[in-house]
Amino acid sequence: MTLLQTLSSFAQRLGLVCSATIALCTAPHARAQEPATFKLGVVTFLSGPAAESNGVPSANAAKALVAAFNAAQAPAPYNKPGFGGMKVEAVFVDEAGGATKQVQELRTLYGREGVDAVVGYVGSGDCLAVAPVAEELKRLLVMFDCGTPRIFEDARYSMVFRTAAHSAMDNVALVRYLVGKGIKVDSYNLINQDYAFGHDNKKDFMVSMEKLYPGAKPGVDLLPKLGAGQYGTEISALMSRPAAVTHTSLWGGDLQALILQGGPRGLFKRTQLVMPLGDHVLPSLGEKMPDGVILGARGRIGKLAAKSPLNDWWVQTYSRAYQSQPLQSEYRMAQALMGLKLAVEKAMAANGGRKPTPEQIAAALRNAEWDSPGGRIRMALGQGQQAIQDTAIGRTRYNKATKVVDVVDVQVFPAECVNPPPEARSEDWIKAGYPGAKACP
Structure with a gap:
């Protein structure tokens, strides 16, 4: 028996596999590829x-x-x-x-x-x-x-x-919520960040208001830069010309700053604050978040799930x-x-x-x-x-017993009600009066 035959026979008894041309033996599981x-x-x-x-x-x-x-x-x-x-x-x-x-x-x-x-x-x-x-x-x-x-x-x-x-879904749902709850709006102010998201939110909210609140007049229109952090000038402008509703798509640290700076000055007692997405700041703000703020979360998610x-x-x-x-x-x-x-x-x-x-x-x-x-x-x-996806809008209410901000008076909007149909541009769809919208509450 040759040396290669001897090695192969020994390898077989050990459960190994040897090359036919070289005396190289590997275990079957070692030869198999590891999962990617x-x-x-x-x-x-x-x-x-x-x-x-x-x-x-x-x-x-x-x-x-x-x-x-x-x-x-x-x-x-x-x-x-x-x-x-x-x-x-x-x-x-x-x-x-x-x-x-x-x-x-x-x-x-x-x-x-x-x-x-x-x-x-x-x-x-x-x-x-x-x-x-x-x-x-x-x-x-x-x-x-x-x-x-x-x-x-x-x-x-x-x-x-x-x-x-x-x-677009956020702002369509927000205005539909105002209508559904019978909230009268004859004027509204806006404060949104000066970049793509802020401009898109402002536009979709204004166009939705034109369709569902045609008599409401836009007032102060503010576009602070992203990450501004200080809103003293903007708060003064909003208070000098108070409106029934104030719309803001600020988020993250900017939204926290607006709430913390505007609350002590009484801004939110003079206007109904509406936010297309705001639930993410509720834990950090706690009792500093005013009661009755109308907000969503771009989906039936978080506290709205x-x-x-x-x-x-x-x-x-x-x-x-x-x-x-x-x-x-x-x-x-x-x-x-x-x-x-x-x-x-x-x-x-x-x-x-x-x-x-x-x-x-x-x-x-x-x-x-x-x-x-x-x-x-x-x-x-x-x-x-x-x-x-479906979405929901509700109002804030601080729970003193649990020390958290709850979202109450929630209304759910099916996806087909607040999203444009395939291949339609959001702005055009809103301007046309939401053609094809289905299952709206």
Whole structure:
């Protein structure tokens, strides 16, 4: 018996496999490929005025979900380990620094970091800047927040998705709530940030008011810069010409500053404050938040979420990890990662169980639907790449017993009532009187 035959016979008794040409033996399990890793870039504000109320909570939501997915601890249909058996490895990037920096960071994530997909962005200006770059590189980008409708109304993409409804829904629902509650409005003021999101909110609110409150007159129209922080001049202007309603789409640290600075001066006793999205600042403001403020959260999420087994699991999972209740940014991160997970697993199934390409994942996510803690998400706009979802509006009321701000007098608006139909521009749809709107309360 030759030396090679002797080695092969010995290897077979040990359960090894030897090459027919060289005396190299390996165990069968060592020869098999280890499960692939899915590397995920997560971009959100980790510093700056938006970090406390939006960025860090959404990053925490991603950490909690990735841990649950990797441990196969999420409920069905999210109970497969990782993404279809692939361990999810998250790389976190700070969104602070402006759009130019974010474009550079995105290229780094796809290039040097080698991520398979990016989920991210709170700021509308950042989303408008990075979307064309992801498309140019043909890499998958899932925007979990950023409200401007312009992402898919001004451009067409194949590799860019947004798994949350855009801000037109917020303002349509806000004005419908005013009508539904019989609130008389003969005048209104506005204070919105001077960038894409602020301008879009202002426009959609004003056009909605023209349709449903044609006699209401716009008054003070303020556009402070993003991150201004000090609003003494703006508060004086609003108080000098008080209106029945004051609309603001400020968010994060800016919104907190407006409330804290305007409250002691009595601004909110002279006007009905309405905010398309505001629940994210309620924990930090506490009793400083005036009662009766009308607000939403761009979805039936956070304090406005409906009870369901999936929502119960999410609240418990997040609260156990971070000792606080998830609010809007956390919910939007959850619905993004859940949608991406199902898309990856659908693409894997169609790819013979192999790791799918970005194009295959994009095809699986396009026109998809899935259940999230905040209800059903449907990729119904932007040629199947922009989500719609139900939303809700309510009023604030501080609970002295629990020392938290509750949201009461809530009204739910189905997605078909407050989102434009496919391929319609939001502004045109509102101006036309909401043609095709369905199931409005």
